[in-house]
Amino acid sequence: MTEDALKYEVLASDGAARRGRLHTAHGTAETPAFMTVGTAGTVKGLLPENVADTGAEIVLGNTYHLMLRPTAERIAELGGLHKFMNWNKPILTDSGGYQVMSLSELRKITEEGVAFRSHLDGSRHNLTPERAMDIQCLLDSNITMVLDECTPYPAEPDVAADSMRRSMRWAQRCKDAFIKRPGYGLFGIVQGSVYPDLRQESAEALQEIGFDGYAVGGLAVGEGQEVMFEVLDATMPHLTRERPRYLMGVGKPSDIVGAVQRGIDMFDCVLPTRSGRTGQGFTRRGPINIRNARHQADPRPIDPDCGCKTCSSYSRAYVHHLVKANEMLGPILLTIHNLHYYQELMAGLRDAIEKGELDAFVSAFHRQQAAGDLPPL
Amino acid sequence: MTEDALKYEVLASDGAARRGRLHTAHGTAETPAFMTVGTAGTVKGLLPENVADTGAEIVLGNTYHLMLRPTAERIAELGGLHKFMNWNKPILTDSGGYQVMSLSELRKITEEGVAFRSHLDGSRHNLTPERAMDIQCLLDSNITMVLDECTPYPAEPDVAADSMRRSMRWAQRCKDAFIKRPGYGLFGIVQGSVYPDLRQESAEALQEIGFDGYAVGGLAVGEGQEVMFEVLDATMPHLTRERPRYLMGVGKPSDIVGAVQRGIDMFDCVLPTRSGRTGQGFTRRGPINIRNARHQADPRPIDPDCGCKTCSSYSRAYVHHLVKANEMLGPILLTIHNLHYYQELMAGLRDAIEKGELDAFVSAFHRQQAAGDLPPL
Ligand SMILES: [Zn+2]
Ligand SMILES: [Zn+2]
Numbered sequence: 001m002t003e004d005a006l007k008y009e010v011l012a013s014d015g016a017a018r019r020g021r022l023h024t025a026h027g028t029a030e031t032p033a034f035m036t037v038g039t040a041g042t043v044k045g046l047l048p049e050n051v052a053d054t055g056a057e058i059v060l061g062n063t064y065h066l067m068l069r070p071t072a073e074r075i076a077e078l079g080g081l082h083k084f085m086n087w088n089k090p091i092l093t094d095s096g097g098y099q100v101m102s103l104s105e106l107r108k109i110t111e112e113g114v115a116f117r118s119h120l121d122g123s124r125h126n127l128t129p130e131r132a133m134d135i136q137c138l139l140d141s142n143i144t145m146v147l148d149e150c151t152p153y154p155a156e157p158d159v160a161a162d163s164m165r166r167s168m169r170w171a172q173r174c175k176d177a178f179i180k181r182p183g184y185g186l187f188g189i190v191q192g193s194v195y196p197d198l199r200q201e202s203a204e205a206l207q208e209i210g211f212d213g214y215a216v217g218g219l220a221v222g223e224g225q226e227v228m229f230e231v232l233d234a235t236m237p238h239l240t241r242e243r244p245r246y247l248m249g250v251g252k253p254s255d256i257v258g259a260v261q262r263g264i265d266m267f268d269c270v271l272p273t274r275s276g277r278t279g280q281g282f283t284r285r286g287p288i289n290i291r292n293a294r295h296q297a298d299p300r301p302i303d304p305d306c307g308c309k310t311c312s313s314y315s316r317a318y319v320h321h322l323v324k325a326n327e328m329l330g331p332i333l334l335t336i337h338n339l340h341y342y343q344e345l346m347a348g349l350r351d352a353i354e355k356g357e358l359d360a361f362v363s364a365f366h367r368q369q370a371a372g373d374l375p376p377l
Numbered sequence: 378m379t380e381d382a383l384k385y386e387v388l389a390s391d392g393a394a395r396r397g398r399l400h401t402a403h404g405t406a407e408t409p410a411f412m413t414v415g416t417a418g419t420v421k422g423l424l425p426e427n428v429a430d431t432g433a434e435i436v437l438g439n440t441y442h443l444m445l446r447p448t449a450e451r452i453a454e455l456g457g458l459h460k461f462m463n464w465n466k467p468i469l470t471d472s473g474g475y476q477v478m479s480l481s482e483l484r485k486i487t488e489e490g491v492a493f494r495s496h497l498d499g500s501r502h503n504l505t506p507e508r509a510m511d512i513q514c515l516l517d518s519n520i521t522m523v524l525d526e527c528t529p530y531p532a533e534p535d536v537a538a539d540s541m542r543r544s545m546r547w548a549q550r551c552k553d554a555f556i557k558r559p560g561y562g563l564f565g566i567v568q569g570s571v572y573p574d575l576r577q578e579s580a581e582a583l584q585e586i587g588f589d590g591y592a593v594g595g596l597a598v599g600e601g602q603e604v605m606f607e608v609l610d611a612t613m614p615h616l617t618r619e620r621p622r623y624l625m626g627v628g629k630p631s632d633i634v635g636a637v638q639r640g641i642d643m644f645d646c647v648l649p650t651r652s653g654r655t656g657q658g659f660t661r662r663g664p665i666n667i668r669n670a671r672h673q674a675d676p677r678p679i680d681p682d683c684g685c686k687t688c689s690s691y692s693r694a695y696v697h698h699l700v701k702a703n704e705m706l707g708p709i710l711l712t713i714h715n716l717h718y719y720q721e722l723m724a725g726l727r728d729a730i731e732k733g734e735l736d737a738f739v740s741a742f743h744r745q746q747a748a749g750d751l752p753p754l
Binding site for chain 2: 042317318
């Protein structure tokens with residue numbers, strides 16, 4: 001274990017849920033935390049101060065995108081990712097494995113690693129566990145993720161087992177290659193598809209190696225919320241409570257609420273940013289599509305209970321107008337709102353755990369979400 | 378004249394150039410002023426606080442775009458354009474005439490006005506002098522522009538004269554229809570193509586009617602800087618020094634400098650915003666194209682002498698990366714810089730006029746612009 005590298009405190013708990021604090025070389029993050037996705041060195045459309053204004057404390061960068069353009073070496077020359085993108089708070093980077101499989105061309109997995117061609121220019125690249133550590137070190141990422149294979153879904157048990165066991169061997173190579181620095185840490189990733197015995201085997205193998213945190217990977221790949229929660233129920237008992245636990249790529253607000261109840265501390269998802277670019281706004285009464293004509297003359301904010309910059313100063317009618325007119329400010333205002341909505345949800349969950357009122361919070365959340373949008377004026 | 382409507386003070390002068398202050402119902406603006414274009418109720422890609430941070434005091438809205446979508450009536454219901462777009466400082470709106478001619482379909486000009494079809498959905502519309510006043514009143518524009526025809530360039534003298542004289546009859550109808558309110562004003566527009574006698578006739582006709590300010594229209598339509606300055610030289614002596622004078626749609630930094638020397642007080646142009654979206658950055662050493670590979674590893678800001686948000690915190694390498702990756706933040710950062718560059722240029726001109734040092738300022742400006750970009754590191 002490298003507990004000195006990345007300090008994590010559990011401040012309170014309520015059932016399996018925990019309220020914690022993560023300390024990094026670039027400051028602290030309160031957990032449960034939602035990490036904002038900043039794929040290519042930018043949270044799409046937002047200045048970093050707007051990202052911070054939403055309450056975000058950790059931004060996630062994508063190794064796959066950054067290694068291809070502008071390259072990790074270029075970012076290192078320019079002083080690292082924090083300086084490059086003007087984000088002086090914690091950064092987590094994925095290992096690139098997931099996006100190599102979903103975006104690149106002619107990819108080939110061997111015991112050594114993944115060989116692939118860039119989707120940008122067709123150039124050849126190799127991503128090995130050692131290279132994934134090297135790249136994330138060049139980026140100066142506070143939280144480095146091991147290289148793994150996100151097992152496709154569905155997968156037969158023997159395929160899932162082989163894939164998971166190779167990821168565990170890669171995890172050991174990542175641990176061996178990772179350079180320890182105070183305030184920087186390395187997370188392992190549990191795989192094993194939907195099979196409880198494989199998830200348990202993976203969790204135990206990772207803890208044998210010893211990491212600064214443990215992610216649950218291979219979910220949010222089409223299995224649905226019920227199966228996802230079943231996998232969490234089968235996995236979480238096998239993960240130490242001493243270290244932060246991160247559910248990768250999740251999710252919808254109700255996914256996050258259910259996962260926090262099961263003891264997850266960290267999340268990331270493109271949903272608030274991506275759906276902000278397609279006209280969707282999350283609200284306490286469920287999601288709305290701002291392109292809908294019902295909003296065209298509505299002077300009310302997207303969510304009257306939201307304290308974000310968008311809801312403080314702009315009407316649904318204005319955001320509707322911007323989105324219909326393909327104005328950049330439409331996605332910008334929706335993204336600001338959606339990220340703020342997610343951060344307020346996390347703050348509500350943290351507060352409820354501290355007070356030992358998580359069940360009541362969750363009931364109220366589901367009741368509100370089912371209410372449907374505001375009635376017309 | 379409606380001098381009580383829109384107070385204008387000349388604070389200092391240097392040759393023909395003036396340093397002034399315009400008072401509106403939504404605050405003051407220092408002149409010479411560069412007005413930021415906010416076509417469809419938004420300065421593309423920027424939050425209003427970012428626009429204000431650049432030093433902008435007046436935003437320009439386009440009647441043509443807004444009357445079609447979301448409509449002036451909708452904006453009026455929602456409290457006017459200031460509230461709609463969250464810009465509580467002065468707003469100037471054009472009359473729609475220029476864009477009807479450049480964007481709409483099946484347009485037909487008669488003595489009554491312009492009939493046209495929307496470029497958005499083919500719907501039929503009529504824009505008359507009276508309707509142009511009505512729309513701009515609904516928008517709650519601080520500075521309303523008369524409906525005119527921007528005479529095409531080049532135009533034979535008789536065509537230019539007929540077009541100008543109809544615009545003068547429309548100007549009278551606009552004056553008759555304009556509703557006086559304290560802190561709101563109406564500007565006439567001088568036409569007459571490149572013909573000094575027509576420009577003089579137009580200037581005199583407008584002053585006979587009496588407006589709160591006088592715009593010079595029909596320029597920046599392909600005639601070139603030399604001809605534009607000749608037209609200004611022929612026009613400015615016939616415009617009162619008591620009222621602000623606005624050169625519409627201009628222009629490049631050197632156009633603005635030359636026009637200020639000739640007594641122009643107000644400008645608007647899409648150049649800093651539009652070129653920010655295509656990778657061009659204005660600098661004290663002339664424009665650069667940030668897409669150029671020479672910037673890909675350059676840790677320096679776009680303009681080391683610029684105090685804007687972009688130049689304070691981001692490298693050329695980062696902006697290059699964003700633009701190459703088609704990230705929205707690239708145009709955003711360039712637009713912030715370009716608008717700030719323009720506003721710093723205006724502040725420099727105002728300061729030089731106050732000190733009686735305009736000639737020296739202009740010489741230094743041209744010397745710097747000719748220097749060429751920073752040498753490679
Ligand atoms: Zn909001
Ligand atoms: Zn700048």
